[in-house]
Amino acid sequence: MRFISYAIGNEEGVGIKSGDGYRGLPAADLGGDLQSFLGRQTGLVDLGKILDAAPELAMSEVTLLPPVVRPGKILCIGLNYRAHAAESSFEVPTYPTVFARFANGTVAHGAPLVRPNASNLFDYECELAVVIGTGGRHLAKEEALNHVAGYSVFNDGSVRDFQMKSPQWTMGKAFDETGAFGPELVTPEELPDGCRGLRIRTILNGEVLQDANTEDMIFDVATLVSTLSEVMTLTPGDVIVTGTPDGVGALRNPQIWLKPGDECTIEIERIGSLTNPVVQEGTR
Template structure:
């Protein structure tokens, strides 16, 4: 099943993909729908056309967004780091999120804007200290994120957060795809980024150092995970910052971040709002 949050003339709506139609699930967004226990759409529910749909962030206001750094071996090596024993975690906030096809405004304060395609876990039920089958059952599905990074601010200190939390910088969507459609809760999916058609990143989520179930177990040990929370699992090799010479987004580019079976975010970089 594929799920989304779309923008309509009367506000955002949680929907389920049914052929070329988006069936209204009766809630304003997927976060609210998941919190209500993921009920089925009512008979005679409204439907919207998939063509021309305006996708909002899949969960517009998650209680938390936890991101994982250094989780693909090739990316760890390109950044000159050793393989970690534990996940490297940092936060994002709801104000960073964009819809899958929204433009990304390049902040005037940076000349080091970078791309990072990521598999994102969407939490479907409240869990704390989840283990095994409980952690697996907490995964409602997966989606795509471009964890756009402001590298010059990220590396001002040894702590990365200030390079990761820029307002309206992070596309996520367009769909949440349930695990049964992508091979389960430890999917092996091709993940890629292109910039103006040139392949910049290509890998497989099966090579994640810390897999989705482990991440739910680990993060839920620290803090309660709620329905609609997002866990971004890290990016593979090929980021602009690690290239020689470095390559950054300057404005005018089209960036496509895509994961097999999940869909793609297609975003144009603009230099003013």
């Protein structure tokens, strides 16, 4: 199943892929948004049955939202592809490098990514997003994938000079509207276990700049879920952003930075494409 979160005016709703379009209902009619169904044992199955009988959405009237609109946590993993660790001149880590993003820094498919006035060093990062369903603490690796509600596409847009102002990277990832998430939440039965072996790419203005495979991950999805749950309780709707492969703009020669007028697409095989224009802060 493939779900979207959307708005029509000020009213949020949830939709499900149906043929070439979507069927959907207002969250108020469903008794909650998509996130509210994630922690229930059969929540998405039940939601899918309801939405399969819903009216077709007129997509021209719809504004897409991130699949999880108000995640409790967005946990990002750095240096999680072997080739990216190598291009960054870091040793392959033996424990995940974790930093945070926040919901106000994330926009939906089709919405503008905003290059901040504070810096021109705005970079792209194609990443697989993992959305937690039934949460928990101390989740065993062999059970971890049972706690995943679905997968999506993420652009972990990074303001590189702010990222490198300190040993902690969060400030470079925390600017408003610099990351993108969506368009769909794809449930696990449509995908290989842990999304292993999927092609992942960044395409900037029609040029492929990152082209890799999730098989190159150092820490797979099950390991990440289990490791994070050792420290904190994972809750429904939490998002784990699993790292970027090699080919980021900062490490190219010459460097490539996102600028106003660009269009950046992140593609993950069998999950979908996430496309966003780039604008300058204060110009909309």
